[in-house]
Amino acid sequence: MQVSQLVPSVVPSRAARRTAARLAAGAAVAGTAVLALSAPAFAHVTVQPEGAAAKGGYAVVDFKVPNERDNASTTKVEVNLPTDHPLASVMAQPIPGWSVQLTKTKLAEPLSVHGDKIDQAVTKVTWTADGKGIEPGYFQKFPLSVGALPDNTGQLVFKALQTYSDKEVVRWIEVPQAGQDEPQNPAPVLQLTAAADEHGAAGAQDASDDKNDKKENAAAAPDSGGGSDTTARVLGVAGIVVGAAGVAYGVLAGRRRTA
Numbered sequence: 001m002q003v004s005q006l007v008p009s010v011v012p013s014r015a016a017r018r019t020a021a022r023l024a025a026g027a028a029v030a031g032t033a034v035l036a037l038s039a040p041a042f043a044h045v046t047v048q049p050e051g052a053a054a055k056g057g058y059a060v061v062d063f064k065v066p067n068e069r070d071n072a073s074t075t076k077v078e079v080n081l082p083t084d085h086p087l088a089s090v091m092a093q094p095i096p097g098w099s100v101q102l103t104k105t106k107l108a109e110p111l112s113v114h115g116d117k118i119d120q121a122v123t124k125v126t127w128t129a130d131g132k133g134i135e136p137g138y139f140q141k142f143p144l145s146v147g148a149l150p151d152n153t154g155q156l157v158f159k160a161l162q163t164y165s166d167k168e169v170v171r172w173i174e175v176p177q178a179g180q181d182e183p184q185n186p187a188p189v190l191q192l193t194a195a196a197d198e199h200g201a202a203g204a205q206d207a208s209d210d211k212n213d214k215k216e217n218a219a220a221a222p223d224s225g226g227g228s229d230t231t232a233r234v235l236g237v238a239g240i241v242v243g244a245a246g247v248a249y250g251v252l253a254g255r256r257r258t259a
Contacts, residue, residue, distance in 0.1 A: 060145050085156060092142075098130060158189075
């Protein structure tokens with residue numbers, strides 16, 4: 001007798017096959033989740049104002065540069081200022097362990113600042129580390145005082161380059177677009193707020209309106225009180241007259257009955 005005749009063939013049922021398929025799919029999803037969680041979370045070079053960055057005003061902005069490498073340090077940071085909206089005043093704050101260089105460029109159209117014509121503006125700021133720079137696991141802020149901020153746009157784009165100690169250069173130059181996913185290497189974008197004088201004028205107008213409303217209410221209050229007092233007095237006098245008439249009528253009626 002052959003062995004095949006002694007051992008019955010086992011065919012998995014349809015339910016068993018479905019269960020196996022579900023387990024395989026679950027394992028695939030779990031594996032994908034583990035890979036996603038284990039992937040490094042990359043930070044970007046960003047720019048944020050210290051306070052408000054109002055149109056037409058001046059502001060101090062901080063370029064935050066994180067180190068995204070485990071085996072190299074950031075030794076150089078270059079920030080290109082927008083040429084379509086040049087800034088007449090750019091000043092760097094000294095940072096221990098870093099040297100800074102401001103590069104000026106001749107403008108195609110001179111700027112008018114306080115009645116003076118300016119034909120050059122800072123178009124690039126370069127920070128170079130004197131020592132180790134930004135080591136793995138750290139970040140550094142690079143402050144700039146800039147102005148006057150333009151009043152004909154809502155944002156300023158600063159393209160930046162980050163150089164590591166192993167000569168790798170990361171170019172943060174992709175401009176984010178509204179309604180689209182964030183690019184892989186987005187450029188730092190400074191959002192501008194409304195001009196301060198606009199808010200001030202609106203606030204002054206609101207305050208003036210409130211004062212006028214209070215004056216009108218105060219002026220109307222005595223008139224309203226006076227009207228109420230007059231009505232009460234009229235009603236009181238009318239009541240006295242009606243009461244006196246009733247008494248007189250009663251006296252006359254009593255006399256008639258006696259006669």
